[in-house]
Amino acid sequence: MTIDILMPRPMLPIVQEQLDANFTVHRLYEADDPETLLAEVGEKIRGVAMAFGPVDKAFLSKIPNAEIVASFGVGYDHINTDDCLAAKVTVTHTPDVLTEEVADTALGLMLMTVREFGQAEQWLRQGNWEAKGPYPLTQATLQGRTLGIFGLGRIGKAIAKRAEAFGMEIHYHGRRKQDGVAYPYHATLKDLAAACDTLMVVAPGGAETQHAVNAEVLEALGPNGIVINIGRGTVIDEAALIAALENGTIFGAGLDVFEQEPKVPEKLLALPRVTVLPHVGSASQATRNAMGQLVVDNLKSWFDTGKAVSPVPEMG
Template sequence: MQPTLLILIAMTPDNVAQIAQHFHVIHAPTRAERDAAIAQNGHNVRIVLTNGSTGLTGAEIAALPKLELACALGAGYENIDVEAARARGVVVANGAGTNDACVADHAFGLLLAAVRGIPKLDRATRKGVWRDDIPLQPGVYGKRLGIVGLGTIGLQIARRAAGFDMQIGYHNRKPRNGVSYQYFGALKEMAEWADFLIVATPGGAQTKHLVNQSVLEALGPTGCVVNIARGSVVDTAALEAAIRTGKLGSAGLDVYESEPKPPVGLLDLEQVVLTPHIAGWSPESVQATVDRFLDNARGHLSGTGAVSPV
């Protein structure tokens, strides 16, 4: 008999079908479906597949008496109650490394789009406006890039920045071994140094509003902030105020505090480029995350252990 798997996130029919070759799948991506699935079938569930945004609460873990493994599709797992899982002996695993390149590509795409003003130039061109009537947009070549969180995605972003001959700095809780980039112990200090910031740090309570009013204003009126991490890391109200008052130049956001609803206060700002939390999504990266989940599940069930435990 196949193990029962509860999937709490939206997935394509093809991906669900691939997973269903190995598990009895209960797909419950909405709140109502999730609650009903746990209430009606929670006693059979051995594995849960979720993601960092959707998470898995301690109360839900308690309602799944046979749960052995909780997997995040992707690297983030901030809303999975890891302490409650470990207290119950439930293994937590993620998809670290499966979509790093895709996220880094998207981050640099947002930086170029925001700094160069590509979306507004596209709109102007469609209206028949020629370049003589448009203010010149700055470039990114040779500028200073501060990376907030030099993890695996941050390192991929740094590699792309090096291709633009950018000076690279980073802010972590502590310096990272084996890298030559300039380290800043204080984020505001790095913002004062940098032309642009790319946020690639994990979400959660410890990083909530890490990028706040003082950091944004330190970046300055020609500065740009890009967020491909979690919406909670950037103070949305402070970001809106900084751009409206000219204290920050532009922003590129793939994530925001209001998601899945768009950040209403930013929608009329042409200096802001928005995408719908899709930085890590491409056919290649999504397939890699599904394959990693299957590897984690096989390893756990076979007794050799999950491939990428948290």
């Protein structure tokens, strides 16, 4: 029996080729009129393979016989899991396979931000080293810094392990104190910010963390404070961050994610001690292929055994 899969947007070749070999794939993005195609095939769809885009009650009503949504990425704030649970649709994501890559990016971004390596590179490329002399001495150093991690999950722990090797003291905040974790725990994000001078945001997006890093938290971080975000852009109130940077409330920021990607506020880009990356935390071919393979494995496992490989926590 043929199993019909919906693919709303293009995915990696490793995903497309394997799904084509095992399922009948309906590519919504290739349709002249996606809504017409969805109306024609919606009742046949039993699974969805997707990288991003909203999944909610309205979307699920168009594919009433869907059993699984296999999402590409560890974050899944674009999916309303309550609506999926109500519709008896399993949701999967791709954790673990990107943990080490994102942790490496986090440390690289932190180093770039503290030591202004990106700005120093541009100084050289623009001919300033020869014309104006050495790049100015950086005011900040990584030595002696205390790292506060907001979100001590798989990636947060991998970051902490790397940061310890740099001699940093580690503190953390999350929904609860974790058993077996020796790092000092802070019950509020403001308390964490007050206890550290480098705040690493690893928290997922969604309503629970929307603008969790606000003006009050940034003020607690202080004038030597640096914010690094490799979680979700929505976790930081960008307007408050810009104001804190402009006013000297904090020292600098390193950002791989933004509130309205790919749009980045011009005011943010104009600030001198801000290092930015275009959401490349897990963006190596090897890691993205591993993530894509997990999307395929989730779909194949579900239809072969009735169990997914990596369901999101809400699925029990």
